Amino acid sequence: ILNVEQSPQSLHVQEGDSTNFTCSFPSSNFYALHWYRWETAKSPEALFVMTLNGDEKKKGRISATLNTKEGYSYLYIKGSQPEDSATYLCASTGGFKTIFGAGTRLFVKA
């Protein structure tokens, strides 16, 4: 695994807006793609782990998709709330190594 890229680096939205982030990862030697939410002063918390091309996962207002052939995953948040403010990390696992992206910092204004 060479590099995991996340975009945008940060995002400011209003309460009620829907938003999405992108995670790009090398598609060779791929095993799993993870998404985590990291709130300030807390530990990263697992949201989703996906392994199959075309996987879609959903947890409440948050959902994620996976395209292993082209090496990207999207995370969607529907109707953002202030409590969604956090850093969203993605990580790609392959060859017994998990590499994290730098994260997307989301700010939701009430």
Add this chain to the structure above:
Amino acid sequence: KAGVTQTPRYLIKTRGQQVTLSCSPISGHRSVSWYQQTPGQGLQFLFEYFSETQRNKGNFPGRFSGRQFSNSRSEMNVSTLELGDSALYLCASSDPGQHNYGYTFGSGTRLTVV
């Protein structure tokens, strides 16, 4: 089920000293990974231990080392500390035997080198 426990939570050391950080994984998890986070950077992979063996290592100098004990607890050691080693060090445990495994993180150790 107890979570991942890291000790100490905070640490202040001076340049040139060495430090040892501890991580106790979730019971039954045999894999422990260590990460460094500095301001503006993502989580940088240090190393992973599985069943007392280092399975993978990131691009850190030899001053960073670790080990894992038979009860899966892991320690990380940094020798000859430098100012740039100031960071949040996170450990994460997982059970690679499970399909679709994810990581459970500890609360981290905040190391400040002065």
